[in-house]
Amino acid sequence: MKISVDIDCTPEEARAFLGLPDVAPLQKAVMDDVQKRVMDNLSAMDPETLLTTWIPAGMQGFEQMQKMFWSQMTAGTKSKD
Template identity: 50%
Template structure:
């Protein structure tokens, strides 16, 4: 035997029916705090700082990174300084 029951109600009505707490004000406060933090972090982004953060400190520049990629693709384990 199957019984199918369709109930139309809003999420708030369902929470009240099941006795769940109303967390709408807390959720709004948390979302506002997250939004404020994200805006603060985005406004402080400097492309130079981001590149320094993303690239390892041992790399001097893009030429060195490019040489590293090319040497790894060609199978040269010693880098540009190795002699064949």
């Protein structure tokens, strides 16, 4: 024997019927906090700030790579003398 029951209710009504907590206020508070953090951090995404943040590290890495190449090249020429 097979019995099926169709219940037509909203999610809020189902949560209330099953005794589950209403998490809508908590979800709204969390989403408001996330939105505030995203908006605050958008100021760090302007091109000038990105360049000043990335270029020094990139240039330092490039200079280190150049020094490594030059030291390898000069080491090769010194050993042939």
